Amino acid sequence: MNPDRHTTFYEVWDALGTPGDCGLCVLHRRRAHQFVANLFYENVNHPGLRAHWHESLGFGDEGRTIAAAEQDALGLSILYASLAHDLVQRLNHPPPKLHPARPGPLETVMRKTDARYLDEFARHYGAADVQARHAAGFGLCLAHLDAVLRLLPDPALRMRLCEAERTLIARLQSELQLFADKSSYDSGQPFGPEADAWQRALRKFRRPESP
Numbered sequence: 001m002n003p004d005r006h007t008t009f010y011e012v013w014d015a016l017g018t019p020g021d022c023g024l025c026v027l028h029r030r031r032a033h034q035f036v037a038n039l040f041y042e043n044v045n046h047p048g049l050r051a052h053w054h055e056s057l058g059f060g061d062e063g064r065t066i067a068a069a070e071q072d073a074l075g076l077s078i079l080y081a082s083l084a085h086d087l088v089q090r091l092n093h094p095p096p097k098l099h100p101a102r103p104g105p106l107e108t109v110m111r112k113t114d115a116r117y118l119d120e121f122a123r124h125y126g127a128a129d130v131q132a133r134h135a136a137g138f139g140l141c142l143a144h145l146d147a148v149l150r151l152l153p154d155p156a157l158r159m160r161l162c163e164a165e166r167t168l169i170a171r172l173q174s175e176l177q178l179f180a181d182k183s184s185y186d187s188g189q190p191f192g193p194e195a196d197a198w199q200r201a202l203r204k205f206r207r208p209e210s211p
Contacts, residue, residue, distance in 0.1 A: 008120045016133050020200050022141040024117055031113045035106055036066045040075030049105055053079060054086050056104035063106040118144065122151035131160065139168040141206040169204070176201060 015023030043049050058080065059067055067076060090096040103111070124130045125148070134140075140148065145165055152158045175197035182189045 005124070008116060009124060012117055012120050012124075013130070013133065016130075016137050018138065020196065021138055021203050022144055022206070023137070024114070024121065024144040025141055025203065025206070027117050028110065028114055032062060032106060032110055033066055033070075035109050036063065036070055037072075039105070040067075040070060040072040044075050044078045050082060052102070052105050052108075054083060055101040056107075057098075057100045058083050058104065060104050060107055062110075063104060066106075118147050118151060122148050125152065125161065126154070126157055131164065134161075135164040135167070138200070138204070139165050141204055143206045143208045146208040172197060172201060172204060 011027060012023065015026045017023070018026045039049070058064075087096075090098070102108075121130075125134070139145075145161070149158050149161065152161065175194035179191070179194045179197050181187065182191055182194070
């Protein structure tokens with residue numbers, strides 16, 4: 001067993017084998033859902049988290065989406081009742097402070113989590129088996145590709161990663177075009193693996209945030 005490969009490495013390794021999705025996105029979503037579920041299960045009354053909740057004005061867009069999917073009506077009611085009470089007090093003293101003073105609890109945790117997974121992928125990308133596993137799968141979305149390229153110190157490794165992603169994107173382009181051609185009213189050809197290419201494109205081309 002490679003002594004440099006620990007639990008985080010194998011999480012990344014397993015996620016890279018996810019069909020039709022960026023492995024680092026898979027890990028992000030998994031951890032984000034776990035955080036929100038744990039928040040509702042045991043932390044809605046945690047004093048430190050409650051203070052953070054008020055300072056950040058609750059969930060951001062991602063947190064609200066996950067919370068809606070969790071459908072924990074009690075947990076949401078407790079947290080947002082507390083936030084509503086705080087906002088009533090703020091609105092009693094105009095001009096009210098309606099901008100978050102800090103990123104939310106979910107955003108704070110996920111920044112650290114994402115950085116750990118990105119660093120793990122970049123640190124091990126020089127290994128032939130990691131390169132092969134990446135190239136044989138979906139690859140990375142554009143946002144994570146951009147982040148990893150910034151972390152790789154070796155120009156040769158950056159070029160290797162770009163070449164692998166270029167091949168993967170070219171293959172996806174061919175599938176998208178094939179889907180478009182078969183969608184023509186006079187085609188008559190049955191759809192094959194390219195049938196979900198448009199869905200994979202939405203995941204692949206998640207763009208980097210503006211600097």
